[in-house]
Each structure stands twice: as C-alpha cells, then as structure tokens.
Amino acid sequence: MTTAQIGVVPSFIAGQWQTPAAEGGTEVLDANTGELLATVTKDRLDVAGAVAYGRTTGQRELAKLSLHERALKLKELALHLNEHRKELYEISYKTGATKIDSMVDIDGGIGVLFTFSGKGRRELPNSNVILDGPTESLSKDGSFLGTHIYTALTGVVVQVNAFNFPVWGMLEKFAPAFIAGVPTIVKPATPTGYLTEAVVRLMLDSGLLPDGSLQLLSGSARDLMDHLDYRDMFAFTGSAATASKLKAHPNVIDGGVRFSAETDSLNAAILGPDAVEGTPEFDAFIKVVVNEMTTKAGQKCTAIRRNIVPASQVDAVIAAIGKRIDERVVVGDPRVEGVTMGALASLEQLRDVRAAVQDMLDAGGELAYGALDAPKVRVAPDTDAVAEQGAFMAPMVLRWDDARNPILHSREAFGPVSSVVGYDTVDEAVALAALGAGSLVATVCTNDAQAMRQLSLGIAGHHGRVHILNRETARSTTGHGSPVPHLVHGGPGRAGGGEELGGVRSVKHHMQRTAVQGSPNMLTALTGVWHTGAAQSLAGSGKFGGQASNVHPFRKSLAELKIGDGFVSDLREVSLQEITDFANETGDTFYAHTDAKAAEANPFFPGIVAHGYLLVSWAAGLFVEPAPGPVLANYGLENLRFITPVGAGDSIRVTLTAKKITPRVTDEYGEVAWDAVLHNQNDEIVATYDVLTLVEKTDSTYANWQG
Incomplete structure (x- = not known):
C-alpha cells in the first residue's frame, strides 16, 4: 500500500476537522510489525486560526461556566472515555504498548480527569474568581483593603507532547487548563499522535465540551510560538535540547509567553x-x-x-x-x-x-x-x-x-x-x-x-x-x-523546571494572580466573598444593629440568601458556676478554668476564664434558629482563634454573616461559610471563626413544617 493510499491523521481547528493530502507526509508504522498505519502531513497547519479561535470562541464559551461546572464536565468526559477504553486499547497496542502500559496511559489519563473533577469541586469556589491568601487592611479605619485573586489567562494553552504517553500526556495538561477556563491546543508527537487523535475525537463527539475549548494539530506546527504572546501558555514535554530552543524564542524572552517544560531526566x-x-x-x-x-x-x-x-x-x-x-x-x-x-x-x-x-x-x-x-x-x-x-x-x-x-x-x-x-x-x-x-x-x-x-x-x-x-x-x-x-510533576534543572499536576496548584498555573485594592464593599462585589466592613443585612433585636424586621438568615434557602445577610445576638452573661460545671462535665480542668490563684499568675488571664469551646457552644446557642428549614447541617469550623479571655461576670454576643455561598452543581444544596465574631460587653473581639453549613437551594423539604 502506498503512502497516498493511507489515511492522514486529521486536525481539528476552528471547530472543523481538517484532513490534508497524504502526499509527502511522514509515515507512521505499527511499532510491532512495521505495518504502515497512517501519514502525518508536513504541510503547515493553520496555527494562527487555531489560536484566534481559542482566544475568542473558546474563551467566551468557557467563561459561561463556573469552576465547578467545568470540573463536573471533566467527570462526564471521564465516564464517556471509560465507555470506549476497549477500542482505545486496540489502537494503543499498535504503539508497542502492552495491556498494562495502555492502562497506565489510558486509564491513568482518565483517572486524572476524575481526580481533577473531584478536587475542583471540593477545593475551589463555584465561581470564576479564586481568592489567594488573607485580606490586608491598608487603612486604620478598615475602609481600604487589599487582597489577591486568581482569574483565567485570557489566551490559550498550547501543549506539545512526547510520543510515550499519547493519552495521559494530553489529559494531564488539559484537565487543569479546562477547569481554569483556558482553551487548549494539542500538538501530539508524530509516532503516536493517531492515538491522541482518537481520544480527542471521542471527547469532541461527546458534545460535552464548549466550542473552542479543545483543538488538535496533527502535523507540522513549527510556527506555533510565533502566534503566541503574554496572554498564552506553552506547555512542552520532550527533549531538553528542543525545550532550550523554544525558550529562546523572542515571544518567550520578550513577549511574555508563559513557558513550562518537562524534559530529559536521569x-x-x-x-x-x-x-x-x-x-x-x-x-x-x-x-x-x-x-x-x-x-x-x-x-x-x-x-x-x-x-x-x-x-x-x-x-x-x-x-x-x-x-x-x-x-x-x-x-x-x-x-x-x-x-x-x-x-x-x-x-x-x-x-x-x-x-x-x-x-x-x-x-x-x-x-x-x-x-x-x-x-x-x-x-x-x-x-x-x-x-x-x-x-x-x-x-x-x-x-x-x-x-x-x-x-x-x-x-x-x-x-x-x-x-x-x-x-x-x-x-x-x-x-x-x-x-x-x-x-x-x-x-x-x-x-x-x-x-x-x-x-x-x-x-x-x-x-x-x-x-x-x-x-x-x-x-x-x-x-x-x-x-x-x-x-506536583516536574523537576528543576535538566528536568525542565516545570510543575505540572499538583491538584489545584496546577489549575492556578493557568491563571493570573492579581493584587486588588478597594473598599470592603467593592472587594466583596468583585470576589463574591464578604469582607469585614462591607454592607450587612442583620436580623436581631436591634440592640447591636440587628433588625427584628429582617428574616433570620437560617430561614433563607440559597435562592434567597445573599452575601452579607446575617444575625447579631444580644449579650449573654457568663457565670463562674457555668465555667465550673463545664470543666467538671467535660473533664477539661485546665487550671485557667478551675484555679483562681494559678490563673491570676498567668499573664494571659485575669483570673478564672471560660473555656474557648464553651464560648463557641454558647455562640451557637445565640445565633441558631432551631426550627427545621433550609439549613440542613453544620459540618465544621475553620480558622478558629481565641483573642480576648472571658471571665465570670463578662458577657458575650455573636455576629454571624454569610461570607461565602457555594452551590453544588450536582446536589440540591450547597455550602455556606458564615463569618462569626464574638464580642464582649466592651465591644472587644473575643473570638473569630467561620461556621460551615449545608443549605438547601430551595426551601422545599420543610415548607409545611408547623413546629
């Protein structure tokens, strides 16, 4: 059979499959038998068109989905590819891979999709902005703040892969880029690119991918780097010599292309x-x-x-x-x-x-x-x-x-x-x-x-x-x-200096970290996370700002709850007998709660003080709304800090504010993180922490409950 009679490995560019003429192409052989399998064109592919399509259509369509929605699509893609493993194995054998080799490559790649889908939905917000680190107060009165955010790169990520892992190599780069919201252009190695093409075709035929989010270049693409700039990322796997040439390109040195390499490694x-x-x-x-x-x-x-x-x-x-x-x-x-x-x-x-x-x-x-x-x-x-x-x-x-x-x-x-x-x-x-x-x-x-x-x-x-x-x-x-x-997968020096994989770290590799400054209200609007000092709508008695006319936030489903909704309680006095009883009931008889003389000798305490966990328990009693409703469960506390000791005769109150709302894309409920602040009678902060609850998307389960 002549080269002209053998099929050409096609490309998928700008929403269309393209199959150039076979004449003059590079022959691809069965690694085991030497049988001619296909040809790969030597003609120049429309790289500029692929980059432009990714930056426009791909960016637009991916941006319509949140981080969680994109993560869920990875799971759906993994399930779809799982259904076609047998046919992919048959192709993989032609590359010289055994069944176990194919499992490492094919099942391993599918496993990457499953893992990133789960981690993306568990560890990232259901939005398109990721907060990075704590907020910094930049003014004495708290009216000017600074923080950092991650947002998706505005270009494309081009991945050039080696021949040895035509499936895993592509999917391990695709998964974090897709969650981040950055379109991917895949350039596989010639000897095994026909297997990559089969996987890409399955992914595209599934109908799960937004237009422009994945493109394939099968053939010559030597001018790839010429069409990229600071908006884009170039992820390379291959020889150190080739990586050095690519890193020396003017668009990397002067144009700001983000270059990541995974190369030779002894x-x-x-x-x-x-x-x-x-x-x-x-x-x-x-x-x-x-x-x-x-x-x-x-x-x-x-x-x-x-x-x-x-x-x-x-x-x-x-x-x-x-x-x-x-x-x-x-x-x-x-x-x-x-x-x-x-x-x-x-x-x-x-x-x-x-x-x-x-x-x-x-x-x-x-x-x-x-x-x-x-x-x-x-x-x-x-x-x-x-x-x-x-x-x-x-x-x-x-x-x-x-x-x-x-x-x-x-x-x-x-x-x-x-x-x-x-x-x-x-x-x-x-x-x-x-x-x-x-x-x-x-x-x-x-x-x-x-x-x-x-x-x-x-x-x-x-x-x-x-x-x-x-x-x-x-x-x-x-x-x-x-x-x-x-x-993290990567290494220093000869290994290329890249850091592929690594859970959400690799998602953030495809995003820009930006410092933002502004008022609490503006940063809350930008990030979707409530910042101290931003507007609140508080229910309560009115003594400390809460309005009796406001609905208690625990009575609101996710459809009704807004960032800044909250509750402020009245003061609750603390007695010595309650501290003693708590110590005896729990066995927490640390001297600061039981021995006045020893407690007074400690520079941190004025005398016997209430247990921190007792204060947190009381706070729950102060803010809770006991009737069944949209709040389904409390599943933890985060960032708990005790700041000012509370002694017998002191009082505490709690302010609870909806800080972050994360609807789950696969369930009828979501997570709400509540900012909790305990104050004493002197308005000194006693403790701060986040309360985590599961809340219904709509209040249907207990709509007719009569109490």
Missing part, C-alpha cells in the same frame, strides 16, 4: 546502606527497578536510569535485576498472549536508544545484562523467534567502575536501559544523585529513618519528587515512575 534510585540482599527493602528495590525498565519499554520520563547502591551490593543488585527480568519479562507484540513488554514506539526511537547505549559503552560502561542484538520476541503463544520487524529491544543493565563518569550522568538511553553504580557513604550517594543536574523523581529505599532523612533532604533540592520506599510501603506504593494528579 532519575535515580538509591538503595540505603541497610537494604542489603535478603531484606524486604532490597526485594522492593529490585521490583521497582525492573518495573521502571520494562513498563512502556522504559520509555518514561520518570524511569530509573541510575541505580545508586552500596558498593558491596552492586553484584547482588545486577544479578537480582537479571533474575527478575528472566523470570517475568517476555518481549513481543502486545497482542500476543503472554507478552509483558512491547516494542519501542518507532524504528527511529530504536536507533536512537541503541546509539545512546553504544556511546555509553564506548565511554566506559560495561554491559552487565542483556545485549544490543535483535532480541528474541514472542511471535505466538509459547513461541519465540528473533525479531525481524518492529522496534523491539531487550532490557539491558550497565555497570560502571567510575561512578562519576560524565556520560552516565548526562546521556539518557530512552528505553529499557538502566545503570548500576556503587557508593561508599551516604554523602557520596547524595552527590551522585545530584550529578543528574536536576531530575523529576528519585527513590530512596531504606528502613533506616536517619539514612532516609539524610538522603531525602540531601537530594530534595535536585528533584521534583522523592519516593520513599521501605517494607511499610512496598505493597501500597503507587510507584517510582507514576506521577499522581494530587502531587
């Missing part, structure tokens, strides 16, 4: 001095190393390239790695039963890895396990033959007499290749790990807490993540090479 695994052969840590170490060598055929930016072990354990480690590979690893076409490691992604990748290994051997490395020759592969159940086609490579272990050989710490063979070097002291192990000049992740494997601390703190400044492995975590660990969406 990750290390350090075996602690105590983890000798026969210990659980030694066994866990070998398991992790072999897993990292063979998952995705070692084509992982987080794979272990350097095993730094006690000098006395070098031979034992190499032998144990080889034994486990012999027992558990079967190389071949992933579609053949029994295969556990597939091919590299392309013949070009195979040539590159072989060349890197040869360079390392020429520079002083010794091949301690495996061979550079074409390996035997599983061609049928229980039948092996020397590979004649496909990008197959056997796992290899290199030994180094010189642990500081420069090429060991600078050249990456991006395949099933790992090196073993020895160290004599923990300080030497730290120094060897640091020679990688910045890595994504390192494993520290030891059951010695002191050695673990010395190793972990010693290498932390050179790594984005430290994976601590011992007998307690050997069964539960998510793995050395598995980034999780909850934690």
